[in-house]
Amino acid sequence: MALNGIQTKQITVKSDGDVLFEIFRYRPHHIADMSPKYIKGVDLHDGHEWGTVGSIITWTFHHEGKQKVAKEKLEAVDDEKMSLCYKVIGGDLLEAYKTFLITVHVDTNGEENVVVTWTFHYEKLNKSVPNPDSLMDFFLSMTKDIETHLLKD
Incomplete structure (x- = not known):
């Protein structure tokens, strides 16, 4: 079993893709209000403003019945392709993974049939660690929670 892996999944949403990307980039701290079942808080840990490369944010979230924390550094932004790449640099995920990168890509043609692609690049600490x-x-x-929240507005 390989220790390195890539996992990619897509989800189609009915929200405006430009708004969705703007939330992921500049307003991730609002996601706690949009998805309170999963996200408990998002704080700008280091950096002058949200969405700038090099900024570090801390997510507090509820996963697998436990409250967890992930500290992430924004590694790359591509406004044209509407994608962001975060490197996990601290928190619970690094108890199982040596490296963990999260990329989100919003593919949009307006307000209908927006495709959000999540990609994980990771290296497990050992063979007993499950895929994410x-x-x-x-x-x-x-x-989906974010989509539901945006459709209510």
């Missing part, structure tokens, strides 16, 4: 399937399901569920 439940974490991927968590991200997809959180995305």
